[in-house]
Amino acid sequence: MKNRYDKAMKNIEVTNEMRDRILNNISKLDLEKTSKKTLPFPQYKKYLSIAACFAVLIVGSVIVNNTINLPSEPPVQIVPDIVSYHSVAELTDAVGFTVKEIHELPFEIESVKYTSYWGKLAEIEYAGSDNTVIFRIATGDEDVSGYYGDFTSLKSHVINGYDVTIKGSDGQYLLAVWQNGGYSYSVQYIEPVSQQEMLDTIQSIK
Known part of the structure; x- marks a missing residue:
């Protein structure tokens, strides 16, 4: 060997x-x-x-002489399992739970990306020319947004029967987080939006 x-x-x-x-x-x-x-x-x-x-x-493209036949070994995962998919159905299969979608945004969507992180967290990114929204879902009750900005405006709302906290500054909002039915959710805008636009976004998630 x-x-x-x-x-x-x-x-x-x-x-x-x-x-x-x-x-x-x-x-x-x-x-x-x-x-x-x-x-x-x-x-x-x-x-x-x-x-x-x-x-x-270890990983990357290497050139190996085609005449060599190495013994077959099981694959070894070197990098974290971060995989992009073409649809919400594929993403749902990857993470093992139903992934909801945002159906109303205050800008025109130009592209949508579906990503699974470690087969445990689902992310959908809606990008437009003026703004981008990142929607995340995972099992559990931890904050899945990964956002650590400073906020001066925090408000709580009951939307679709669950408590939602929206965060921002000067009456404009970037982030919403909540838990419901054993899942944790987050909606993050890259550019701030009004309170009503944030609430409309959350209400449209189905």
Whole structure:
């Protein structure tokens, strides 16, 4: 086994172009919204940095001599399981619970992204030219928003039978969080909206 491993390693080459592509992919793992103080899932953030290191060393595109037949081994997951899907149905299958959707937004939607994080948390991102909304759902009662901005306006509302806290500043709101039926929810706007627009957004979730 060792001789076959040594022979295989001699035929592995990582070019400069491939190394740059790996590093570029790692840099895009998430936090394009850090300027808004959005930290996606702080309980998992330590795994992202560890995974990034392993990805540079182990994962990525390598060129292996096609004449080598290595013994079949079960796959090993090196990076966290963050997967994008094409529909809410696919996302629902991935996380194992029904993923609801937002049906009313105060801007025109240009694109929608469906993402599963570790098969436990569902995220739908609705993007438009003027604003973007991130809607998250997970089992449990922890805050799943990952948002740690400073707020001067906090209000509680009963919407569709459950208590919702909306957060913002100067009468404009960025974030709403609530729990219902064993699930935790969050709605985050990238650009602040009025209280009524935030409430309308939450009421439209089905």
